[in-house]
Amino acid sequence: MSHYLLEFGALAVAHFLALISPGPDFFLIVGTSARQGPGRGAAVCCGIAAANGLYILLALTGCAMVRDHPLLRDGMKTAGALYLLVLAVMLLRAPRHTAGGAAAAPERVPAGSRLRTFGAGFLSAALNPKNAVFYLSLFALIVPPTTPALVQALYGIWMFCAVLCWDLFIVWTIGNGRVTRYVNGSARLLEKGSGIVLFILGIVMLIR
Known part of the structure; x- marks a missing residue:
């Protein structure tokens, strides 16, 4: 059980650090x-x-196929580690921005029903x-073949x-002025911290 908790912790931290990094979805x-x-x-x-749920499902089923081929598995692990390093460098070199400025960025959001906005997302x-x-990289890097399908x-x-x-x-933060100001003030720090952690994780996975 403790092994699965450590495994889950590594997976959750890497996923969340990538999740909070601003991108097109943000x-x-x-x-x-x-x-x-x-x-x-x-x-x-x-x-x-x-x-994301669809990609997670594809990653779970794809990992089973990857693990059946050692060369493919090792190549995927290397590619995944390099991807984490690239993502880390992008975060560390990201220009300064604010949530307030970001609000004006997208201009192609459909103005119709909630179904249409669901489709846009x-x-x-x-x-x-x-x-x-x-x-796919995250599961191939962190989750070993011995992890039961239910746990995965x-x-x-x-x-x-x-x-x-x-x-x-x-x-929720869009309508909360205090939270928005906090995000504006700490976004740069969050990006740098996330970049450092992902860089370390990528190096560890690369040499493991």
Whole structure:
């Protein structure tokens, strides 16, 4: 049990650090919530979470195939470690920005029903190839073949819930001035800290 807790901890930390790093989904959520209200923002969040859930499912099934081929498994681990290093460098070199400025970034959010905004969120996450690479790399790097399928499924459910809850938290911050000011003040520090941790994790996985 303790082994699974350590495994889950490494998986959850790496996933959350990547999750809180601003990307296309973040700007879509902020822009939709600011211009169309929290209801539409929540619909976008559900769409993004659904696409992430699909990639998580594909990663879980794909990892079983990868593990049956040692060369493919080792290559995937190396690629995953390098991907974490690239992501870390991007975070460490990211230009300064604020949530307030980010709100004006997206201009292509559909103004129709919640179903349409759900679709916008789903496509935003589904059409981002980094999501597929990230989840497959994460499972291949951290979760060993001996981990039961049920435990892996619980990992996947946790990550799906983490994506949804974090995105809904972003929607909530749009209407909360104090939280927005805090995010503006600490975004740079969060990026740098996340970059350092992901860099260390990538190095450890590369030499393991």
